[in-house]
Amino acid sequence: MANTKESAELQVFKTVLFHCLVIIALPVFSFFTSKIFIFDGLLGLNHVPSNVYSAGVAILVLHIALGAFIYRAYFDDQSKTQTKRD
């Protein structure tokens, strides 16, 4: 019983850690990759538009990651409490 509880807690910790890392790292990563490879390299834009577009990409990625976290938190916990009740 204690083992399953501990492993469930570890699972929750892993999920939260994964999502936090994604939310913190992915926007920064996508900002620089989209700036260097897509907007500067592939499309050859100027200084200001490439910065602005890559900022937009970073914000978009950030909100997708946040939405994924909220979705996970809402639906994972609900199914867990339901199985507990059964």
Next chain:
Amino acid sequence: MTQTPESPIYAPFFGVMGAASAIIFSALGAAYGTAKSGTGIAAMSVMRPELIMKSIIPVVMAGIIAIYGLVVAVLIAGGLESNNYTLYKGFVHLGAGLAVGFSGLAAGFAIGIVGDAGVRGTAQQPRLFVGMILILIFAEVLGLYGLIVAIYLYTK
């Protein structure tokens, strides 16, 4: 360094202050939001530890406010240059930094207060969770408006 009436020696001061105020005030709001909702989570999860995953959301949203400030600060810092940096550009960058900074401060305060009360309430009544998320999203959007205005100013 070429100096003209349009690009005086002190023009970059305003741009640098814009970049600094963007991240300073956003981080101030994010720190307040994290701390205030963190006390709520700590008080709530003593009795209901299974709700920690759900109640982390205000903390994450407060962190996102700081990312808005970081993005604008990086944009402004990339736009700074030692040559031909006009006073107009400096003022625009200062305005962009203040726009995202103070919007982030306001959004962080809102997220902190709502997150604290919402997390404590969710422990008593789980159906409050949806309402808390909606209120948090509307608080978050205040910071996003500041970011949009800042980016719009930056492209001027």
